[in-house]
Amino acid sequence: xxxxxxxxxxxxxxxxxxxxxxxxxxxxxxxxxxxxxxxxxxxxxxxxxxxxxxxxxxxxxxxxxxxxxxxxxxxxxxxxxxxxxxxxxxxxxxxxxxxxxxxxxxxxxxxxxxxxxxxxxxxxxxxxxxxxxxxxxxxxxxxxxxxxxxxxxxxxxxxxxxxxxxxxxxxxxxxxxxxxxxxxxxxxxxxxxxxxxxxxxxxxxxxxxxxxxxxxxxxxxxxxxxxxxxxxxxxxxxxxxxxxxxxxxxxxxxxxxxxxxxxxxxxxxxxxxxxxxxxxxxxxxxxxxxxxxxxxxxxxxxxxxxxxxxxxxxxxxxxxxxxxxxxxxxxxxxxxxxx
Amino acid sequence: xxxxxxxxxxxxxxxxxxxxxxxxxxxxxxxxxxxxxxxxxxxxxxxxxxxxxxxxxxxxxxxxxxxxxxxxxxxxxxxxxxxxxxxxxxxxxxxxxxxxxxxxxxxxxxxxxxxxxxxxxxxxxxxxxxxxxxxxxxxxxxxxxxxxxxxxxxxxxxxxx
Numbered sequence: 001x002x003x004x005x006x007x008x009x010x011x012x013x014x015x016x017x018x019x020x021x022x023x024x025x026x027x028x029x030x031x032x033x034x035x036x037x038x039x040x041x042x043x044x045x046x047x048x049x050x051x052x053x054x055x056x057x058x059x060x061x062x063x064x065x066x067x068x069x070x071x072x073x074x075x076x077x078x079x080x081x082x083x084x085x086x087x088x089x090x091x092x093x094x095x096x097x098x099x100x101x102x103x104x105x106x107x108x109x110x111x112x113x114x115x116x117x118x119x120x121x122x123x124x125x126x127x128x129x130x131x132x133x134x135x136x137x138x139x140x141x142x143x144x145x146x147x148x149x150x151x152x153x154x155x156x157x158x159x160x161x162x163x164x165x166x167x168x169x170x171x172x173x174x175x176x177x178x179x180x181x182x183x184x185x186x187x188x189x190x191x192x193x194x195x196x197x198x199x200x201x202x203x204x205x206x207x208x209x210x211x212x213x214x215x216x217x218x219x220x221x222x223x224x225x226x227x228x229x230x231x232x233x234x235x236x237x238x239x240x241x242x243x244x245x246x247x248x249x250x251x252x253x254x255x256x257x258x259x260x261x262x263x264x265x266x267x268x269x270x271x272x273x274x275x276x277x278x279x280x281x282x283x284x285x286x287x288x289x290x291x292x293x294x295x296x297x298x299x300x301x302x303x304x305x306x307x308x309x310x311x312x313x314x315x316x317x318x319x320x321x322x323x324x325x326x327x328x329x330x331x332x333x334x335x336x337x338x339x
Numbered sequence: 340x341x342x343x344x345x346x347x348x349x350x351x352x353x354x355x356x357x358x359x360x361x362x363x364x365x366x367x368x369x370x371x372x373x374x375x376x377x378x379x380x381x382x383x384x385x386x387x388x389x390x391x392x393x394x395x396x397x398x399x400x401x402x403x404x405x406x407x408x409x410x411x412x413x414x415x416x417x418x419x420x421x422x423x424x425x426x427x428x429x430x431x432x433x434x435x436x437x438x439x440x441x442x443x444x445x446x447x448x449x450x451x452x453x454x455x456x457x458x459x460x461x462x463x464x465x466x467x468x469x470x471x472x473x474x475x476x477x478x479x480x481x482x483x484x485x486x487x488x489x490x491x492x493x494x495x496x497x498x499x500x
Contacts, residue, residue: 293347293454296461300408300468306374308387311411313404313419315365318430325424 079139090132091144094153098122101133105167110208114215121219127181127226128160129219136168150176161222170201170210185225193221343443347450350410352443353378354393356435369394369405393442395435402430412464413453422446
């Protein structure tokens with residue numbers, strides 16, 4: 001009881017303290033006289049740069065140092081190691097699938113989608129595209145030499161292009177080729193392929209979309225590299241360093257589609273046939289325009305005293321939407337019509 | 340309407356809009372108007388036998404069709420009802436001219452069909468308007484036929500009792 005009263009008393013005092021307003025400032029006699037004499041303008045301290053007397057001068061702050069060029073290029077995020085439990089699945093033997101993600105960085109659906117694309121690429125190309133997926137801040141252990149890995153695992157069976165892809169950091173991606181391909185495809189071409197793929201991937205914001213864009217672009221580049229290895233000439237626009245992002249292939253024009261549909265030798269007969277049809281339709285329309293409809297004349301007995309006619313046609317009311325015309329078909333008086 | 344007149348040179352369409360002069364029944368008005376009116380832009384010797392009269396009473400919000408004896412064999416109430424029903428929605432919205440065009444278009448469709456049918460089989464339409472046989476003529480024919488039988492009767496001397 002006493003404790004409760006004490007607490008209540010403290011609370012009331014706190015409220016009263018908060019309710020007490022601070023004293024309002026008041027003019028001193030000297031300040032009032034200075035303002036009236038015009039010697040001092042209230043608030044002038046805010047309007048000028050003068051340092052009021054008694055205050056120390058403001059210290060000039062030196063500009064902060066900007067980032068160095070190396071800091072701009074190299075990501076300063078500290079790297080982590082790949083858990084040892086996954087190293088065997090990554091690097092021990094040639095993987096069974098073309099997408100290696102033992103850490104389950106991709107969801108099952110995303111994994112299936114990417115793997116389906118890689119399988120489709122493998123059916124269409126003699127160079128398999130193998131992608132190892134790592135985390136964006138993970139680093140390959142020092143004891144794993146990627147070149148040795150490519151020689152050990154990918155020198156037999158099908159040729160392969162191995163990509164170490166860091167999910168969320170496509171700039172760190174690296175491409176390695178099977179030993180049989182490195183002799184025919186120069187390092188510069190490989191670098192170009194990776195650079196263009198990275199550029200494509202950076203157009204996307206989502207990390208999985210980046211992987212998709214990267215894999216599609218490098219698949220395209222692999223096609224051209226395959227052409228290069230087979231000795232075919234590649235258009236300059238594809239191998240140039242400053243190539244622009246590939247635009248979507250334009251849909252064939254109508255004339256091209258038409259050329260594909262109609263064999264070359266059938267053009268003249270086709271034109272003649274179309275012309276004949278047009279002429280026939282025009283003749284038909286002209287004849288229809290000139291056609292005249294006539295009726296035989298019969299002798300009709302006059303009725304109801306009418307000399308000219310007694311043809312009783314229908315009458316229809318359009319005062320309201322009801323009854324509709326269908327219900328007015330039977331010409332009966334209103335009182336006989338059901339409501 | 341000009342296109343109608345071009346396609347059907349024997350016929351013409353006349354339209355009357357406005358009140359029906361106090362006559363409550365639109366049919367009566369159409370009958371009277373068709374038999375009494377003379378149209379200025381037609382030759383005087385050309386009667387209204389082949390006329391189709393559309394009467395639209397905007398006050399009573401009703402419309403009717405009447406036609407001359409020349410079309411008795413080719414038009415009936417169902418055909419004219421179809422023409423008016425085609426225009427019903429337009430007239431209800433106050434678009435009288437558009438409704439009129441639709442009604443005339445429907446009328447043209449019906450008349451074209453009837454013209455083609457009449458060209459193939461005119462007897463079918465003639466029967467619709469043929470006068471009924473007079474009784475005395477029929478009796479005369481029957482009597483002459485019986486008299487012919489009695490002269491060529493079955494056997495000599497044998498006659499009916």
